[in-house]
Amino acid sequence: MKRTFQTLLCGIALTMPTLAAQAQDAATATAAAAAQAAIQKAAQRHVVVLATGGTIAGAGASAMNSASYTAAKVPVEQLLAGLPEVQEVARVTGEQVFQIASESFTNAELLTLAKRVSELAKQADVDGIVVTHGTDTMEETGFFLNLVVQTDKPIVLVGSMRPGTAISADGALNLLNAIGVAASGDAAGKGALVVMNDEIHTARDVAKLINIKTGAFVSQWGPLGMVVEGRNYWFRAPIKRHTTGSEFNIDEISELPAVEIAYSYGNVAPTVVEALGASGVKAIVHAGTGNGSVPNRIVPKLTELSEKGTIIVRSSRVPAGFVLRNAEQPDDKYDWVVAHDLNPQKARILAAVALTKTQDTKELQRIFWEY
Template sequence: MDLKPNIVILSTGGTITGEAIDMLSTKDYVIGKISIQRLLQSTPSFQSIANITLEEIANIDSADMSNAIWLNLAHKTDNLLKDSNIDGIVITHGSDTLEESAYFLHLVLKSHKPVVFTAAIRPFSAIGSDAIKNLYNAISLAGHKESSHKGVMVVMNDKIYSAREVSKTHTLNLEAFNAPNSGAMGYIIDGEIFFHTMPLKPHTQDTPFNIQDLDILPKVDIVYSYCNDGSKVAIEAFVKVGSEGLIIAGSGAGSIHKTPKDYLRGLLKKQAIIVVKSSRVGAGLVPLTQKELREGFISANNLNPQKARVLLMLALSKTKAIKTIREYFKKY
């Protein structure tokens, strides 16, 4: 009797499928030249840990990830997880926007089964590639008996992260991912799984966000705040093209330069848009003053701007009530 878990790998492209121009290159490579099947065939160890099937969802640089691919990926993953013969899902992804895709699925999937994202910082054909190890660890985690009920997870460089907490914090180093506010959930050593923490915030089956009837996502954009800030022009443009919400990547604890902030106050007074204050710092909470609360600003809690955007899109698919959206940011 075959007791190995049944794991489906959904491929979306990224460096993990990249072929370097030469073995020393970590930046000059072509995405999509090496299939996940080839990675699996590179070592017999993969066959010993799971029964694996593959499906390609996309073959892109993750900088080109879109809402349409997100929705397709979420629908596909949800449907696969309903199959009693499938024990877990691994999603291979480019590292640049992995944290956003993982958090999106963390909020919308409706299953307790393991879903694990992984990527590579160095292409498979480059010296010191992390592609094989990360993929092996992700499959091991997706098939592990203790991996259920933990939401979407990310595996990079032998560490396990919650999709809500993880961020890419280095451009090229193999230790490219961290969870600045919480740390790793656990570790993987030679395929053995060690969990130390659990996600505390609700996810997957315990969120109100359901994409089954969604064909499009509300338009939400990000505006960066800086010295001598001229982002009022960008805000005007985003409003003109139909943005329903804006995430402000503020300085420090979410501070916004006075010129764009005055303009945002006017938009909030007219109820023209939803505005969420986040921070460009990368860690820590964003508090609101009593005046900001009265004006209608929303705190991103400790979500970075790109993840705050994910949550606001899903929030706006349910409601435009500021009070309710504030509660979403506190809870999820």
Template sequence: MQGMDASALSHVVLLGTGGTIAGAGGGATTGAGSAAYQAAVVTIDELARQVPGLRQLARLRAEQLFQIDSADFTDERLLQLARKVAALCRQDDVDAVVITHGTDTLEETAYFLHLTVHSSKPIVLTGSMRPGTAVSADGPANLLHAVAVAAQPSSAGRGVLVVMDEQVHSARDVAKTHSQRVEAFASPHGPLGLVVEGMPRWYRALERPHTVASAFDIEDIEALPLVGVVTSHGNMRREIYDQWASLGARAIVHAGFGGGTVPAYLKAPLAELRARGVLLVRASRTGGPLARGGCVDDEALGWVVTDDQNPQRARLLAALALTQERDPERIQQVFWRY
């Protein structure tokens, strides 16, 4: 980029939401800094100033939308963020958006934007596993690479992207798989590409519809219906499912063993909930694609199975589907499609 006319650079908006990348600890001796720090205390302006060479990659404008730990993301905040990103993408003077985000719910936010923001402009999320005060802080490099990816025209039309640890992941696939390591984010089908010498290098494309091809548009969504998630373990209780229903949950994601297995002692109670109008979605707590009718007669019961969406993505997809559909067969087709 050295010597390039600044007017030729892409205009990228940095949107800060907090998280570990905006965190700080007691000092540089914190080591990896995985525990002794406070999230969401450094502004996006300060973050940008701390990364050498960042402004050589793009014309930047920084905005602070939230300053929170990503564990505090609610559906209301998710909707607010999606509306903000969609509004930015509609602006002629904005070429791309980079969002700094805490890693705990980064994959959920990325997936929601991937399905609801109708724009082919690059939308890139990044974060860090360690605060900026850690000796081995990963945030500066992740932010630099996220802007480098967002600023490239080749990143357009690929859906929402997550850039972490020099890898470019699709928001459809990526998940946080470790509590501390900087290479915590991985995709079961592999990343879309890598960041090589400061530039994205692409190796695969996503087949499933997203962004401009998605049936869901944030402009049409006022609120998300309540959807609960219950994770399987030995000695489960039906009362957990009943409580979600009593709170008004329109659907419950059953994060089952292996292929979404439902214990025999829960089959009748869950069938009762379905008869009361609560949608049941079978997912897997271990990952991997599920088969319809694999352990129960999903068609006869009116249950839905995920494809390979993990429980947290299944919650969001079920909520989005319920904004348009009530019929479980049609909702099943949504899960096969996305």
């Protein structure tokens, strides 16, 4: 028994240094892991979230209210605080630029937002920018940023179709995906993007085609890619000129000329066209039927305005396809511009931006082909 006890003591004595060494190793590993985590956190890409309001910042009376709610209620700090997962994706800071529903955006808001995006893009410590935005005019704001902010850093617009208070709200995942895209190196150089419903779209092509479904945003030429469990999958790249390839620079634009849209339909009267002409607008985008058709009773009014110096852009209210020059109307004869595949609201944006450079219709048509 005495020998057995001595043997046990010897075994414990021999084991203690090993256990101590293991404990020290574990402590060292823990410290190293903590240091590595700190390094990784410090090395995270910095994404600035510019909040402008919209449904993603909205709130309903109950969880059942997914389509009836008040937009632009939740500040950016609260949006980010409710999504702690973003801190694993990037180092995120937020700014409240506006707190409005996007249907209330004007040219003034476009200019203010674009100038702030441009300022941030010039900062060495900013790697990407996310703009939270109401969905009603997000495609227009995105296209404007695509045209005038000269940076290769990711600019990502995001919104939601349901307020955060609703059952199955889509805003949190949309925002997380948008921040992930903005933080990723592979989104650089692709211009302004819209991330909605797990899809990555170029802001140039995307349009809101449904008003109460989460899959509301569609590009007729297809999305650029998808986000699945935080990983980007790319399938194509934008071809049209944008951002660093653009001849337009928000730093040189202080105001936008007046451009309005005249919507066409069966039995349309020339009243709107006449009123717009009398108001002194610089350009009228005619949202025609089919291939940008213009009713015979409207043609004389538009040609008269064109002869007096108002730029006429012939577009289509049809959500897909593109307007062919000199088809349906003799555009060369009338000196009109065709909008190509841009919908009327985006044609308005491009016309306004282009008119800050030129009023020559041949130059304007070139711009519509290239952008």
